[in-house]
Amino acid sequence: MLTESNYMSGFLTDEKQLAGIAKLSETLFSAFIIEDAQLLYSAEFSSLTEALSNLNQRAPHLPYAPISGCGNCSKEACDQQCPLHTKNPEVLEAST
Numbered sequence: 001m002l003t004e005s006n007y008m009s010g011f012l013t014d015e016k017q018l019a020g021i022a023k024l025s026e027t028l029f030s031a032f033i034i035e036d037a038q039l040l041y042s043a044e045f046s047s048l049t050e051a052l053s054n055l056n057q058r059a060p061h062l063p064y065a066p067i068s069g070c071g072n073c074s075k076e077a078c079d080q081q082c083p084l085h086t087k088n089p090e091v092l093e094a095s096t
Helices: 048-058 076-081 089-094
Strands: 009-011 015-025 029-035 038-045 064-066
Touching: 015 048, 029 048, 038 048
Parallel strands: none
Antiparallel strands: 009 015, 009 064, 015 029, 029 038
């Protein structure tokens, strides 16, 4: 199950499907389900709560799988290497 605290650091996934939430802006979220590189479902919501509820209802069979390195990290090493969190210009330049 995706939650407000884990949606940015993982997906719902199995051998065939991948489901997640994309934050499009501060007030717009997209729930999606992909199977075999094809978009099966996509819908936009004005709140994260709505997007999570919708996706979790559509994909209750998919287990949560965290991604490594980014999203919900707080480790000092990630702060130094992660282009989303660092202020190190060398890392920022390398990521573009």
